[in-house]
Amino acid sequence: MDDTLIDIGDVARQSGLAASALRFYERKGLIQAEGRNGLRRAYRPETLERLALISCARDAGFTLSEIGEFLRAGPSDERLRARMAAKEREVSQRVDQLTRLRDSLRHAVVCTHDPLVECPEFKQAVRRVPQG
Amino acid sequence: MDDTLIDIGDVARQSGLAASALRFYERKGLIQAEGRNGLRRAYRPETLERLALISCARDAGFTLSEIGEFLRAGPSDERLRARMAAKEREVSQRVDQLTRLRDSLRHAVVCTHDPLVECPEFKQAVRRVPQG
DNA sequence: CTGCGACTTGAAGTGCGGTTCAAGTCAAGG
DNA sequence: CCTTGACTTGAACCGCACTTCAAGTCGCAG
Numbered sequence: 001m002d003d004t005l006i007d008i009g010d011v012a013r014q015s016g017l018a019a020s021a022l023r024f025y026e027r028k029g030l031i032q033a034e035g036r037n038g039l040r041r042a043y044r045p046e047t048l049e050r051l052a053l054i055s056c057a058r059d060a061g062f063t064l065s066e067i068g069e070f071l072r073a074g075p076s077d078e079r080l081r082a083r084m085a086a087k088e089r090e091v092s093q094r095v096d097q098l099t100r101l102r103d104s105l106r107h108a109v110v111c112t113h114d115p116l117v118e119c120p121e122f123k124q125a126v127r128r129v130p131q132g
Numbered sequence: 133m134d135d136t137l138i139d140i141g142d143v144a145r146q147s148g149l150a151a152s153a154l155r156f157y158e159r160k161g162l163i164q165a166e167g168r169n170g171l172r173r174a175y176r177p178e179t180l181e182r183l184a185l186i187s188c189a190r191d192a193g194f195t196l197s198e199i200g201e202f203l204r205a206g207p208s209d210e211r212l213r214a215r216m217a218a219k220e221r222e223v224s225q226r227v228d229q230l231t232r233l234r235d236s237l238r239h240a241v242v243c244t245h246d247p248l249v250e251c252p253e254f255k256q257a258v259r260r261v262p263q264g
Numbered sequence: 265c266t267g268c269g270a271c272t273t274g275a276a277g278t279g280c281g282g283t284t285c286a287a288g289t290c291a292a293g294g
Numbered sequence: 295c296c297t298t299g300a301c302t303t304g305a306a307c308c309g310c311a312c313t314t315c316a317a318g319t320c321g322c323a324g
Contacts, residue, residue: 009270019271020313028311038320039272052258053249059226060233064311074246081241088237094191095230098223101192105220109213114206117185126184141300151301152283160281170290171302196281 005034005042015051022051028064030054030071060091101125137166137174147183154183161200162186192223233257 012019022041025031031050033041050071057067073080104125113119144151154173157163163182165173182203189199205212236257245251 007271018313021311023272024312037271040270040320041272049255049258050249053255056229056233056258058311060230071247071249073248075244075248076246084237085241088234088241091230091234091237095227095234097188098192098227098230101188102220102223102227105216105223109217109220112207114208115203116205116207117182117203123181123185126181126188139301150283153281155302156282169301172290172300173302190281 004045005037006045006047007037008033008041008043011043011047011051015048015055017051017055025051025054025064029068030064061094062087097125136177137169138177138179139169140165140173140175143175143179143183147180147187149183149187157183157186157196160196162196162203193226194219229257 006014008019008022011017012022015022022031026033026041031043031047031054034044035042054064054067054071057070058064062070069080070084104122107121108116108119111119111122113122116122138146140151140154143149144154147154154163158165158173163175163179163186166176167174186196186199186203189202190196194202201212202216236254239253240248240251243251243254245254248254
């Protein structure tokens with residue numbers, strides 16, 4: 001019917017996700033197939049973009065159900081806007097912490113302390129984030 | 133015997149980790165109790181520092197067994213040094229990606245697109261990281 | 265029409281990082 | 295001495311994010 005649709009196998013290959021993961025995401029309501037080719041799911045090309053977003057968010061520490069909420073949200077959902085603001089602060093903290101960890105790792109590679117973990121410079125990473 | 137040792141309950145409270153998590157870490161070889169007070173585990177104060185390091189690394193995406201390896205490593209372990217270098221690159225990429233995601237979230241909070249995920253500015257976050 | 269191979273389904277299994285449970289043990293206080 | 299309460303143990307269970315499995319179905323090539 002619509003030859004611009006992409007077969008699940010191709011979506012899997014292009015997105016780097018397993019077909020089983022795509023079906024799993026469908027059950028969770030994160031994506032949906034536009035049609036079928038026989039039994040085979042066929043997806044709109046935009047789905048690839050959506051999957052990239054999903055992967056990105058999941059890597060960032062969002063759960064799949066959080067991602068689902070975000071995907072379904074319109075601009076008028078104030079509760080969700082607030083949660084995104086909260087998530088932004090969370091991600092900011094994470095960036096700070098990971099930056100310190102990166103610096104510590106960078107040092108660890110050339111450090112001569114024994115054991116490594118006792119190196120005061122390495123310990124910079126561990127400085128507590130003031131958490132509420 | 134040594135009244136500078138800290139009871140597991142206090143370590144749990146001070147570290148923010150559950151006592152069950154401490155026992156779990158012990159089974160995994162990440163920490164060990166210095167002694168016992170009856171049956172109760174008693175830890176050296178430095179253990180709190182170690183736990184902070186463990187939490188930090190785990191939050192950063194290290195698995196507990198990776199963390200165990202790092203904790204046991206001396207300065208002469210070249211294989212480990214290489215893995216740390218690799219991890220440093222990994223963490224760097226993550227910092228970049230999270231920074232983009234943070235910016236997107238920051239924008240999302242004030243964005244008027246419907247649905248939010250279609251906003252081109254929001255999509256900045258999704259730019260693919262060149263992965264090997 | 266017959267294979268073949270890539271898909272389909274629901275259900276069960278996996279690995280991680282713990283938590284929870286039941287039954288038992290200990291130290292201190294009354 | 296007896297209770298109380300925080301610990302002890304191993305084993306079972308949990309949620310998440312998938313993967314794997316068995317059995318079945320489809321489209322296409324020969």
